[in-house]
Amino acid sequence: MTKRPSAELPQAQAALDARPVAPEINLGARSAAALRGVGLAGLGLAAGLSVSAAPAQAAETGPQISTFKLENGLQGVVIEDHRAPVVTHMVWYRVGAADEPPGRSGIAHFLEHLMFKGTDEIPPGEFSKIIAANGGQDNAFTSNDYTAYFQRIAKDRLDLVMKMEADRMRDLVLDEESVVTERAVVIEERNSRTDNDPQSQFYEQFNATLYKNHPYGLPVIGWRREIEKLSLDDAIDFYKRFYGPDNAILVVAGDVDPEEVEALATAHYGAVEAADIQAHERPQEPPHLAARRVVMVDEKVRQPFLTRGYLTPSYVTAESGDAHALAVASEILGGGTTARLSKELVLGQKIALNAGAYYRGVSRDDTTFAFYVVPADGVSLEDAEAAADAALASLVNDGPSEAELERAKMVLISSSIFQQDSQSSMARMYGSALTVGLDIEDVRVWPDKIRAVSAEDVKRVLGELLKIEASVTGYLSAPERGASKTDAGQSGAVKQ
Numbered sequence: 001m002t003k004r005p006s007a008e009l010p011q012a013q014a015a016l017d018a019r020p021v022a023p024e025i026n027l028g029a030r031s032a033a034a035l036r037g038v039g040l041a042g043l044g045l046a047a048g049l050s051v052s053a054a055p056a057q058a059a060e061t062g063p064q065i066s067t068f069k070l071e072n073g074l075q076g077v078v079i080e081d082h083r084a085p086v087v088t089h090m091v092w093y094r095v096g097a098a099d100e101p102p103g104r105s106g107i108a109h110f111l112e113h114l115m116f117k118g119t120d121e122i123p124p125g126e127f128s129k130i131i132a133a134n135g136g137q138d139n140a141f142t143s144n145d146y147t148a149y150f151q152r153i154a155k156d157r158l159d160l161v162m163k164m165e166a167d168r169m170r171d172l173v174l175d176e177e178s179v180v181t182e183r184a185v186v187i188e189e190r191n192s193r194t195d196n197d198p199q200s201q202f203y204e205q206f207n208a209t210l211y212k213n214h215p216y217g218l219p220v221i222g223w224r225r226e227i228e229k230l231s232l233d234d235a236i237d238f239y240k241r242f243y244g245p246d247n248a249i250l251v252v253a254g255d256v257d258p259e260e261v262e263a264l265a266t267a268h269y270g271a272v273e274a275a276d277i278q279a280h281e282r283p284q285e286p287p288h289l290a291a292r293r294v295v296m297v298d299e300k301v302r303q304p305f306l307t308r309g310y311l312t313p314s315y316v317t318a319e320s321g322d323a324h325a326l327a328v329a330s331e332i333l334g335g336g337t338t339a340r341l342s343k344e345l346v347l348g349q350k351i352a353l354n355a356g357a358y359y360r361g362v363s364r365d366d367t368t369f370a371f372y373v374v375p376a377d378g379v380s381l382e383d384a385e386a387a388a389d390a391a392l393a394s395l396v397n398d399g400p401s402e403a404e405l406e407r408a409k410m411v412l413i414s415s416s417i418f419q420q421d422s423q424s425s426m427a428r429m430y431g432s433a434l435t436v437g438l439d440i441e442d443v444r445v446w447p448d449k450i451r452a453v454s455a456e457d458v459k460r461v462l463g464e465l466l467k468i469e470a471s472v473t474g475y476l477s478a479p480e481r482g483a484s485k486t487d488a489g490q491s492g493a494v495k496q
Helices: 107-114 127-133 155-170 176-195 198-210 232-242 258-271 322-334 340-348 381-398 402-421 423-436 440-444 446-452 455-465
Strands: 053-057 064-069 075-080 086-093 137-142 147-154 248-254 292-297 305-312 352-359 367-375 471-477 493-495
Touching: 064 258, 075 258, 075 423, 086 155, 086 423, 107 137, 107 147, 107 176, 107 232, 127 137, 127 155, 147 155, 147 423, 155 248, 155 258, 176 198, 176 232, 198 292, 198 305, 198 471, 248 258, 248 423, 305 381, 322 340, 322 352, 322 367, 322 381, 322 402, 322 446, 322 455, 340 352, 340 367, 340 381, 352 381, 367 381, 381 455, 381 471, 402 423, 402 446, 402 455, 423 440, 440 446
Parallel strands: 075 248, 292 471
Antiparallel strands: 053 064, 064 075, 086 147, 086 248, 137 147, 292 493, 305 367, 305 471, 352 367
């Protein structure tokens, strides 16, 4: 991710927890592995950490995890990784696009940009320059559930980055000029990433159709007309309402000593006064009583595809074990070339170029289980949809074979182990999870819960939770040859 251009997590994290309902992808090119919202990185940790808690193992061979909590409410997580003398320092705020005031979509992401403008101690635009001058890298990202800021730097510079991040936690300095300038940057970002990309436009409409009342239906970057109206007062009000130590989680991963990290955090973040941030209720989805469809036609589309998303519980909202069964089910249905959809539609019937499924489990509120199909040349979207439905129905009715079940569980658990190879992935795994309401024990026992999923569990959750009336099916295609724009529904039009 380049410097603050995106309202989403970087590519490697796109399948984990950031939320559009469906991934923004080149479906004909990306491997199915990049779509799977599963594995330990699809998990997380939650509030309620005790001060100087005893270290806990994230897995038998996993990193050593320690936690603490400061008097002002800041929660801390330390992940020891002594393989190299570097650290990843992250501050996660429990606020994202789903927490924005009505009519102010995009303000969470906009404020993320503005956080780099400066404080009383750091001149505007100098934050990243200071990090770079000390041999480090920094950036930030926004999702529906959180906003996070990070630096990766030599361990002897941890004191510096903590001081700088604590400084802008409550001492950000903004003026009208900086707001106008950065607002133009965000609008241009929307132009290039969304307004000129039919696939991104399609997923905006798809999400807005799946979530009629819940703010997950809003684009993280915001609707253009609302971005254009974001003001200095909007930014300051949002900053004061949600940014403070009592709404933040500090995650430090790397070659560090937990006691030293806690001491540094106490010195820097402990000096920041609690902001008395109040919990707030989000609007929730009413029961879905009718299946919905989105059909978009755009002349820029080169490869048509279809997708269906079901509103399902997340790791936070699901009954015990259901989310883990959904994760296994998504792997069985669409987790690679040996999965059901690929074997039957791509390799067997040869009616698809690509097919897959994913489950976005790390979410504060109800989330999405989805599949997609890229039809082969000459195959209609309707025929591809019927074939995908047949494959799904077979899995619901008969359940997975023992080989399918074991392969899926092995892939998921292996993925969680591989994530421990990356210091930044571990930091993101714990930070994203904590902010949505899980806890360290949820991460620690995740492999065991995946192992415990049975074939009957997969059948049950697919049958009970994938309700057609709680779904949206979307088609994205180019106009038919010889069709007028009126016949095609107008270029870029969406039919619901």
